[in-house]
Amino acid sequence: MLVTDTTARRRKRKNGAKGRCFWATATATERVVDLDPVADQDAIQAYRAACRGTDDRRRLEQQGKRSGKSDARAWERERDYADVEWWTPGGGFGVIAQRARASGLLFPGDVVWVRMERDRVRELKLARIWRRAGDGSVRERLGSGPTSPLPCIPGEDLTLCHSCAVFGAADTSAGDAGKGRQDSYAGHVRFGAARSGPVTTTSVRLAPLGQPRPGMGMFYLQWRKDSPQEGRPVGDVASHWGSKADHVGPIYKRLAGRKYYWHSDPDAQADWQSAQLGGSMTPRYTATGSLSDDKGGMVRPAILVPKGTVLTARVSVDQLDPMSLHTLLAALDPTRVMRLIPGGEGRRVAVRLGGAKPLGLGSATPRVTRVDVGTLHERYLGGSGERIDWTNARFPGADVNERVGRFGPNLEQLLPILDLDGLGDQVHLVTYPPGAPWAFAVSDDPKDQDRFRRSFEFFQECNGARETRSTKPWHRLPGPTDGDRSLPITTKDKP
Numbered sequence: 087m088l089v090t091d092t093t094a095r096r097r098k099r100k101n102g103a104k105g106r107c108f109w110a111t112a113t114a115t116e117r118v119v120d121l122d123p124v125a126d127q128d129a130i131q132a133y134r135a136a137c138r139g140t141d142d143r144r145r146l147e148q149q150g151k152r153s154g155k156s157d158a159r160a161w162e163r164e165r166d167y168a169d170v171e172w173w174t175p176g177g178g179f180g181v182i183a184q185r186a187r188a189s190g191l192l193f194p195g196d197v198v199w200v201r202m203e204r205d206r207v208r209e210l211k212l213a214r215i216w217r218r219a220g221d222g223s224v225r226e227r228l229g230s231g232p233t234s235p236l237p238c239i240p241g242e243d244l245t246l247c248h249s250c251a252v253f254g255a256a257d258t259s260a261g262d263a264g265k266g267r268q269d270s271y272a273g274h275v276r277f278g279a280a281r282s283g284p285v286t287t288t289s290v291r292l293a294p295l296g297q298p299r300p301g302m303g304m305f306y307l308q309w310r311k312d313s314p315q316e317g318r319p320v321g322d323v324a325s326h327w328g329s330k331a332d333h334v335g336p337i338y339k340r341l342a343g344r345k346y347y348w349h350s351d352p353d354a355q356a357d358w359q360s361a362q363l364g365g366s367m368t369p370r371y372t373a374t375g376s377l378s379d380d381k382g383g384m385v386r387p388a389i390l391v392p393k394g395t396v397l398t399a400r401v402s403v404d405q406l407d408p409m410s411l412h413t414l415l416a417a418l419d420p421t422r423v424m425r426l427i428p429g430g431e432g433r434r435v436a437v438r439l440g441g442a443k444p445l446g447l448g449s450a451t452p453r454v455t456r457v458d459v460g461t462l463h464e465r466y467l468g469g470s471g472e473r474i475d476w477t478n479a480r481f482p483g484a485d486v487n488e489r490v491g492r493f494g495p496n497l498e499q500l501l502p503i504l505d506l507d508g509l510g511d512q513v514h515l516v517t518y519p520p521g522a523p524w525a526f527a528v529s530d531d532p533k534d535q536d537r538f539r540r541s542f543e544f545f546q547e548c549n550g551a552r553e554t555r556s557t558k559p560w561h562r563l564p565g566p567t568d569g570d571r572s573l574p575i576t577t578k579d580k581p
């Protein structure tokens with residue numbers, strides 16, 4: 087009997103009756119198929135890749151990390167079980183079985199679905215209808231050439247990109263493994279620890295954060311008007327990588343871009359929403375309702391420093407040319423480069439520091455307060471060359487253009503994201519896609535707050551799936567310079 091997870095099942099039906107859940111049973115036959123690590127490797131690899139994205143796998147890795155080094159990888163040696171809860175024969179709700187966690191590893195006695203073709207295993211699945219690994223890797227979608235964001239692999243015949251030339255590049259190719267050499271390139275920059283004066287900290291339990299996995303094609307892939315809508319078969323889900331909507335001709339769509347989070351103070355948001363809607367919203371970084379009991383092991387404690395805390399750090403450089411130093415200073419304090427574009431002067435630009443950025447934490451306004459550099463000539467030969475006032479030096483836009491290509495258009499995209507006021511009057515509407523209207527967020531009932539924070543409904547209802555009679559909606563993630571950065575609140579049960 088193949089017992090599977092029940093979390094996606096509705097406990098109760100709309101009329102209040104107990105929900106139903108089906109598991110597959112079968113009688114084992116005498117037939118034996120050997121899984122051949124070589125001949126069946128495609129099926130094995132696809133199975134592992136699909137399991138790598140599972141919630142089970144994430145939890146196993148996380149539990150491993152928490153339990154300390156001795157037992158961190160126990161799940162790789164033996165099967166790990168999870169309790170399955172459902173209505174019991176006695177009428178209550180509780181543990182009725184255990185299921186093997188989907189770790190991507192197979193142990194003797196594991197039950198999986200197998201599709202055979204000419205005596206070879208073509209497909210392995212944990213359920214008849216199961217997640218599948220998407221097509222078109224990130225690497226394929228990043229493109230190639232001098233502007234590609236793929237990492238530089240240092241070597242004799244390669245000019246490093248500017249970023250690697252400043253911060254260093256690791257040779258991860260292992261091409262010369264065992265030969266006692268590698269082609270890494272050391273960075274020129276070292277960061278010291280950032281310190282504050284005495285502060286009073288607050289302990290919180292952070293709302294759950296999954297690992298970022300770019301599975302949601304709707305947000306992570308470029309969406310173009312010319313993506314084919316016709317000819318998509320029923321069941322084709324546009325948000326899946328490799329969907330029929332994911333091609334332009336034979337070419338997979340590019341990634342939509344690099345991920346950033348809007349600056350939006352979660353405490354100010356909670357105050358504003360509470361006042362507007364009459365109620366009390368807890369800041370979106372805190373675990374509330376059913377999330378606070380942390381069944382899934384995703385809630386973690388965190389210590390917050392108060393707003394306005396000043397952290398001071400020292401950054402040391404060695405053997406940087408002047409242009410590289412300019413770009414490093416601009417990376418630390420982007421106001422130095424934002425001045426170059428229209429409207430870029432005088433904005434409150436902030437970067438992100440620390441964890442839980444998706445929950446709105448860590449907006450920090452950097453300032454370069456002192457630059458103390460000298461030339462090699464000064465150090466070894468004495469005398470004074472031309473001195474530059476680095477603290478206020480102008481950014482050499484033309485030189486940088488020549489080195490890295492036209493970067494002005496990127497600044498125009500970046501400015502609204504780094505600007506603390508970039509969202510204008512939408513600043514208090516930043517949230518993961520909610521599963522209910524905003525009024526639920528300020529409700530006293532934890533169940534309502536749960537509903538508000540149920541983001542998966544949005545992703546289920548807006549995945550562009552082709553159905554027999556209709557196609558589910560699909561929403562592109564609005565870009566930073568779009569006039570309207572909002573998405574509709576979409577739930578399963580229309581409010």
Ligand SMILES: [Zn+2]
Nearest residue numbers: 237238247250
């Ligand atoms: Zn590089």
